[in-house]
Amino acid sequence: MNIIDRGTGTPVVLIPGIQGRWEWMAPAVDALSQRCRVITFSLCDEPSSGFVSEPARGVENYLDQLDQVFARTGLSDAIVIGVSYSGPVAMEFTVRHPERVRALILVSALPPDWQPDARAQFYLRAPLLFSPIFFIDAPMRAFREVRAALPLLGPRARFSAMQLGRAARYFLSPTRMATRIGWLGRFRFSDPSRIRKPVMVITGEPGLDCVVPPALTHRYVDAIPNARHAVIPRTGHLCLLTKPNEFTNLICRFLDEIPDDGRRASA
Numbered sequence: 001m002n003i004i005d006r007g008t009g010t011p012v013v014l015i016p017g018i019q020g021r022w023e024w025m026a027p028a029v030d031a032l033s034q035r036c037r038v039i040t041f042s043l044c045d046e047p048s049s050g051f052v053s054e055p056a057r058g059v060e061n062y063l064d065q066l067d068q069v070f071a072r073t074g075l076s077d078a079i080v081i082g083v084s085y086s087g088p089v090a091m092e093f094t095v096r097h098p099e100r101v102r103a104l105i106l107v108s109a110l111p112p113d114w115q116p117d118a119r120a121q122f123y124l125r126a127p128l129l130f131s132p133i134f135f136i137d138a139p140m141r142a143f144r145e146v147r148a149a150l151p152l153l154g155p156r157a158r159f160s161a162m163q164l165g166r167a168a169r170y171f172l173s174p175t176r177m178a179t180r181i182g183w184l185g186r187f188r189f190s191d192p193s194r195i196r197k198p199v200m201v202i203t204g205e206p207g208l209d210c211v212v213p214p215a216l217t218h219r220y221v222d223a224i225p226n227a228r229h230a231v232i233p234r235t236g237h238l239c240l241l242t243k244p245n246e247f248t249n250l251i252c253r254f255l256d257e258i259p260d261d262g263r264r265a266s267a
Contacts, residue, residue: 001049001050001051001068001072002041002042002048002049002050002051003039003040003041003069003072003073004022004029004038004039004040004041005037005038005039005073006029006033006037006038007032007033007034007035007036007037007038008036008037009035009036009037010036010037010079010255011036011037011039011073011075011077011078011079012032012036012037012038012039012078012079012080012081012251013039013040013066013069013070013075013078013079013080013081014028014029014032014038014039014040014081014083015040015043015062015066015080015081015082015083015086015089015090016040016041016042016043016083016086017083017084017085017086018084018085018177018180018181019170019172019177020042020043020045020046020049020172020173020176020177020180021042021043021046021048021170022040022041022042023042023166023169023170024166024170024241025040025083025240025241026166027240027241027244028240028241028244028247028248030244031244031245031247031248032244032247032248032251034248035248035252036079036251036252036255039069039073039075039078041065041069043062043065043086043180044061044062044064044065045061045176045179045180046176049065051065051068053065055179058182058183058186058187059089059092059183059184059187060187061183062086062089063089063092063093063096066080066089066093070100075100076100077099077100077101077102078100078101078102079101079102079103079104079105079251079255080093080094080100080101080103080104080105081104081105081106081107081251082104082105082106082107082109083107083108083109083240084107084108084109084110084211084212084237085110085180085181085184086109087106087107087108087109087110087111087217087220088109088110088111088112088114088184088187088189090104090105090106090109091104091106091109091112091189091190091192091195091220092112092187092189092190094195094197095190095191095192095194095195096190098195098196098197101197102197102198102258103197103198103199103200103254103255103258104195104197104198104199104200105199105200105201105202105251105254106199106200106201106202106217106220107202107203107239107240107247108202108203108204108209108211108212108214108217108236108237108239109201109212109217109220110184110212110216110217111216111217111219111220112189112190112192113189113219114184114216115185116181116185120181141210141211142210142236142237142238144208144210145204145208145209145210145235145236145237145238145242146159146160146238146242148205148208148234148235148236149234149235149236149238149239149242149243150242159241159242163241191223192220192223192224193223193224193225195224195225195227196225198226198254198257198258199220199224199226199227199228200227200228200229200230200250200251200254201217201218201220201221201227201228201229201230202229202230202231202232202239202247202250203217203218203229203230203231203232204231204232204235204236204237204238204239205231205233205234205235205236207236208234208235208236208237209236209237210236210237211236211237212237214231228254230250230254232246232247232250
């Protein structure tokens with residue numbers, strides 16, 4: 001069971017997006033672990049995760065994995081962060097286990113009632129066959145966001161090189177990503193309005209997120225009592241990668257405002 005546990009301080013459980021591998025969030029993990037205890041992992045249906053998954057159980061696999069992560073790391077409670085695809089998973093865990101979640105943070109998260117659009121349905125028809133189109137299309141769709149986040153050529157070139165390195169080293173499986181989307185569509189999520197914990201919803205700017213439009217993520221703000229919305233300027237879906245320090249600052253300011261309820265998470 002491969003669990004990444006870095007840093008000290010307030011414990012934060014960071015759940016990967018649809019890519020499945022925690023390494024795709026490495027810049028955010030590095031920045032956040034300078035100020036918090038960051039616990040992360042690869043999704044349990046990734047071969048490298050060290051966890052066991054049962055295809056017939058779908059999203060329940062991820063909820064079980066979170067149970068195991070809390071148990072293996074000795075956490076009584078933590079901040080839970082769901083990124084993109086894992087947003088509704090983090091939300092469901094919070095509804096089921098409010099005693100374990102100090103606060104919930106949703107980053108460019110899919111809403112629980114999300115349905116694939118025409119573009120996603122195109123890839124889902126034959127994920128392996130259409131994967132060359134996907135791997136060409138995805139960087140092109142992200143170019144506007146990367147240019148806005150990193151206007152200088154040098155930082156932008158370094159970022160692009162690092163992304164290419166991640167893609168080469170931590171392969172994205174089109175078939176596993178398609179399976180994950182199917183799991184999400186078949187799962188009956190709880191009503192997010194049941195959440196009474198502090199909640200922050202983070203998005204990039206409208207027009208810069210070409211993966212999950214901020215209006216979709218904003219549904220959580222409409223549904224969850226007292227949820228707040230924060231925007232990281234000049235970025236979109238890749239805010240954890242292009243703006244890791246701004247992302248960390250935003251989270252730490254939010255954590256500083258959470259009332260101390262007298263509970264202590266395990267160190």
